[in-house]
Amino acid sequence: MTRTDTPDPGLDPDLMAYVDGTLAPERMAEIEARLAHDAQAREAVAQWRHFGNLLHDYAASADDRPENLQIAALERQLARKLQKRRWRVVAFGPVVQRIAASVLLFAAGWGTHALYGSGTGNGGTVYPQFVSHTLAEHTAYKLAAFERASFEAYEMDAALDWMSQQMQQKIDSPKLDRLGYQVETARLAVVDNQPVAVFYYRNPDNERITVSMTPRALEQPDYSLRVAERDGERMAYWSSEGLHYAVIAATDAGSITTLAAAVQE
Amino acid sequence: MSLKTELHTHVGSLRRYALVLTRDPVAADDLVQETLLKAIAKSDTFQPGSNLRPWLFRILHNTHVSELRRAKTRTDAAPDLPDPVARDCQHTQLELKQVLGALDQLPEAQRMPIILIALREMSYAEAARCLDVPLGTFMSRLGRGREALRRIVQGVGAGKLTILKRKEGDA
Structure with missing residues (x-):
């Protein structure tokens, strides 16, 4: 066989996959048996692997270089940009738009003025008890004084069953993962002899959200969605299906509404 | 894996890739910086949920190719291999x-x-x-x-x- 008649090993996908370790295990033995009888393919494979190793080791020497502070700063800047981008896409995505619309419709009877007007500002505003308590929980982060029980994320199923019993009402933990937040802890607090379920969330940028659910007694008001600000924290609160809800985070008014919509859903 | 952690891993990969492309640690870091600057400017084009690594590598690749073409117009002399x-x-x-x-x-x-x-x-x-x-x-x-x-x-x-x-x- 002449040189020109010999098949080019570079055109054999099995040989390439063998060298790069992507060949299915059941085919490895098959290729190895073939290599045992094919000196040209064996030499090609050995050299590809050797050159690959040389290049890999050379590339890996970049890891020995000291950290480049300018690169680190740009990396942080890019992470912030991409996080915002992720947030915007989620916030304006069809699912959240739909739930945001449903919450805004829920509040529509009160009008936009009521939605963003009442409770905005610091001076002397009195919030409902369940909002004040959630704000205290968020600010103090896990207020021990009122705690009856605390659960970690991995205990959430059992926690929800137990808390539902205590509150004599079925509750569920809001799913905020599509907004980039994971539940960290859930607690049952007791305030004025009333159970309050509090959920703490955090995103990869270490931003926290506190969500509370409090059973609404028949004589208590039924709150439409309100958005307020206090000491840099945004609060959204409303009542629905026998529960009062409060959501608190250091964010803007649009985002807190989106979060409220996600909690409501 | 959080976005920050993922990005940090990819930047390490970019530095390794850039080193083999440029053969010069300083030029490699310059290339990575240029890549990150372009990525920041183009961050609105990134589709969240898609794979970040090919997006970053594509920017680095295109940046490197552009730089090679610019360098070729500056000089036709083959650079010494460091x-x-x-x-x-x-x-x-x-x-x-x-x-x-x-x-x-x-x-x-x-x-x-x-x-x-x-x-x-x-x-x-x-x-x-x-x-x-x-x-x-x-x-x-x-x-x-x-x-x-x-x-x-x-x-x-x-x-x-x-x-x-x-x-x-x-x-």
């Missing part, structure tokens, strides 16, 4: 120098797949996305490139290694 970072014995360094020199003789379309796969950080499909070519094209370029690299190194190596052996024998 000594690779010392990691191993003299023989390994000589071999590495030969391989890097042979890589330079390959067309860019074959050089890039070889380097990307040598990083051992991504699948063929992901590497193809980094270069914005179909998988079949990528595989073909990788295979042909590897064979071309082998032929060049064998041609070069025969002469240089003979000289090296002769010098070792003289010593």
